[in-house]
Amino acid sequence: xxxxxxxxxxxxxAVRKVSNSLxxxxxxxxxxxxxxxxxxxxxxxxxVIDPKTHALLELKTQGYPPLSIGEDFLASxxxxxxxxxxxxxxxxVDDVKRDRRYVKARAETRSEVAAPIxxxxxQVIGVINLEADHTEGYNERDLELLTMFASLAAxxxxxxxxxxxxxx
Numbered sequence: 571x572x573x574x575x576x577x578x579x580x581x582x583x584a585v586r587k588v589s590n591s592l593x594x595x596x597x598x599x600x601x602x603x604x605x606x607x608x609x610x611x612x613x614x615x616x617x618v619i620d621p622k623t624h625a626l627l628e629l630k631t632q633g634y635p636p637l638s639i640g641e642d643f644l645a646s647x648x649x650x651x652x653x654x655x656x657x658x659x660x661x662x663v664d665d666v667k668r669d670r671r672y673v674k675a676r677a678e679t680r681s682e683v684a685a686p687i688x689x690x691x692x693q694v695i696g697v698i699n700l701e702a703d704h705t706e707g708y709n710e711r712d713l714e715l716l717t718m719f720a721s722l723a724a725x726x727x728x729x730x731x732x733x734x735x736x737x738x
Contacts, residue, residue, distance in 0.1 A: 577715065580607050585722045594618070594730040598630040599721075601698070601723055608719060609712055611700035613676055617651060618727060622656060626730070633701070634676055649673035652686050654697045655713035660713045662683040665705045681707035686718040689728045696727065 584604030591597050598616050605614065613633030620627055653671050654661055663682040666672040670684070679701040687696035699722050702708065 577608065580604075581715070581722070584608065584719065585726075588723050588726045589729075591726075592730050592733040594727065594734060595630070596627055597723075597726050597730050598628065601719075602630070602632050605698070605700070605716075605719065608643045609700060609708075609716055610702070611702045612678065614700040615651065615699040616685070616687075616696065617699075618696040618731070619655065619694070621689070621695050622655060628696075645685050650682055651697045651699050654684045654686050655694055655700075656689065658692075660684050660693050660717050662710070662713050664708075676701065680705045683708035683713055683716055685720040687712065687720045687724045687727060689724045695724060695731070698723070 574612070584601075584607065587604055588597055588600050591600065598618075600613055601616055614631065614636070616628075616630045617626060618628040619625060621733055650661055650663055650669070650671055650673075655728070661682075661684050663669045663672065666674075666679055681702045681704065682699060684697050684699040686694045687698060689695050698716060700708070700716065
């Protein structure tokens with residue numbers, strides 16, 4: 571019970587931190603740092619897309635070699651991230667070598683979990699993707715936690731996108 575209570579407190583604190591900025595880059599950095607307190611990962615990707623066109627608006631990575639992920643990598647329906655965007659639901663991959671959807675961006679990656687970032691009107695506006703350097707790195711509880719975090723972070727991301735649009 572104490573672990574769950576601690577997790578909830580960490581999640582609430584993470585959402586509070588994420589909601590403190592109108593700068594998308596800063597919000598995404600805060601998401602990375604906050605996620606590290608909730609779930610362990612070796613590498614992570616956060617992509618933000620236009621909900622209508624699925625065009626990539628922002629891409630932020632941690633733990634990847636430079637230039638290993640580009641726009642073509644995130645084409646709708648391509649790879650685990652593209653699959654999550656297309657289907658609007660999270661996914662756990664216990665062994666990336668056994669999943670034909672996996673697009674290799676890091677040699678060390680063995681497992682992956684990804685959750686859609688869905689705003690209040692049910693439009694997918696991005697994906698949070700975490701990778702581990704060992705198989706079976708994530709379970710259903712991790713996916714639930716990542717999905718919950720992504721849902722809460724969606725509001726902050728959406729606000730920064732609206733702010734960016736208004737300031738143009």
